[in-house]
Amino acid sequence: MKAQMRKGVLELCVLSLLEHAEAYPSDIIKQLKESKLIVVEGTLYPLLNRLKNSSLLSYHWIESKAGPPRKYYFITDEGKGVLTEMRETWKELNHAVESTTKQKQKLKQK
Amino acid sequence: MKKVENINLGTIKFVIDTDAYDALENYLDTIESHFRKSEGCEEIMEDIEIRMAELFHESLFSANSIISMKHVNEVIAIMGTPEDFGATTRTRVNGSDTKSRKKYQAKRLFRDQDETVVAGVCSGLAAYFGVSDPVIVRMIFIIATIVTGVPLIIYAILWMIIPVARNANDRLAMRGEPINVDSISKQVEEELYNLKDTLEEVGKSFGGKKKG
Incomplete structure (x- = not known):
């Protein structure tokens, strides 16, 4: 359950990270690690692949001076649309969860 | 003294200790069998190999250094094992499934x-x-x-x-x-x-x- 919730939120976060600038996996990983959303990097690659296969993301190769060529991911128009929808859903869910937990607290106080 | 292997990981050439090579191969096999069912398995594996190559590249002292067991363990810790990917329930179900399918019956001695x-x-x-x-x-x-x-x-x-x-x-x-x-x-x-x-x-x- 916890893992599944995290998975859903992760998609939203990856899409919003790529909303304004393209990035390659290591950059994305760094930011996600900072916010403690992922612990191991292996989690991200299947997710990026899934988002790419549902054409929400796309990538192009960029040569790197040090090390192997890098895949830079960027968001597609379709991805932007989905991101807006996801944000709406997130807001609704957030609101729903907060109001429910607040109600519970009120009941307890009474 | 140790024997070494030459490998091509994510299009980069590395020299690696034999024991480290075995550990790396074992790790890649494990995650590959984990992702086998998901769409785009090959691409995921390619991405992971490229990232691992990058991590090795960063952690090696110079281009001529040799990947040791220590390096492999460090990189595996960063990448994570299938259990860390949060798919434990699925793998567990699969695990018990294959176990029951492979249940061998007790051997009996016969003349052939x-x-x-x-x-x-x-x-x-x-x-x-x-x-x-x-x-x-x-x-x-x-x-x-x-x-x-x-x-x-x-x-x-x-x-x-x-x-x-x-x-x-x-x-x-x-x-x-x-x-x-x-x-x-x-x-x-x-x-x-x-x-x-x-x-x-x-x-x-x-x-x-x-x-x-």
């Missing part, structure tokens, strides 16, 4: 009449202990008989007490293979094939007699 020289005792023992070639068991018997003479008596006793594998079920139990539709049909096929050979031989000998 398909592979006999005297009475099939040695070939039966070979099948029971998983020795690939009954000749090995026969050699041990013969050598031990020449040296001590005792195995001859043992052979006679085994001949009397071990039953012959009479049907497909017995033969599967002899090898400890699971009894299911697949294995039985395989066994039946084998038997039909043997029967065909025997019939052909009989036919030949009859033909020979007629001519003679």
Whole structure:
């Protein structure tokens, strides 16, 4: 359950990270690690692949001076649309969860 | 001193210690079998290999350095194992599934009449202990008989007490293979094939007699 919730939120976060600038996996990983959303990097690659296969993301190769060529991911128009929808859903869910937990607290106080 | 291997990981050439190579290969196999069911497995593996190559590249002192076990363990810790990917429930279900499917039935000792020289005792023992070639068991018997003479008596006793594998079920139990539709049909096929050979031989000998 916890893992599944995290998975859903992760998609939203990856899409919003790529909303304004393209990035390659290591950059994305760094930011996600900072916010403690992922612990191991292996989690991200299947997710990026899934988002790419549902054409929400796309990538192009960029040569790197040090090390192997890098895949830079960027968001597609379709991805932007989905991101807006996801944000709406997130807001609704957030609101729903907060109001429910607040109600519970009120009941307890009474 | 250690032996090293040359590898191509994510299009970059690395020199790696043999033990580290084994660990790395094992790790890649494990995650590949984890992702096998998901769409785009090849691409995911490629991405992971590229990222690992990058991590190795960063952690190595110079381009000529050799990847050691320590490096491999560090990189695996960063990438994570399938359990870390949060798919534990799925793998657990799959795990128990394959376990039940592979449930081998208890082995039983039979004399193998398909592979006999005297009475099939040695070939039966070979099948029971998983020795690939009954000749090995026969050699041990013969050598031990020449040296001590005792195995001859043992052979006679085994001949009397071990039953012959009479049907497909017995033969599967002899090898400890699971009894299911697949294995039985395989066994039946084998038997039909043997029967065909025997019939052909009989036919030949009859033909020979007629001519003679």
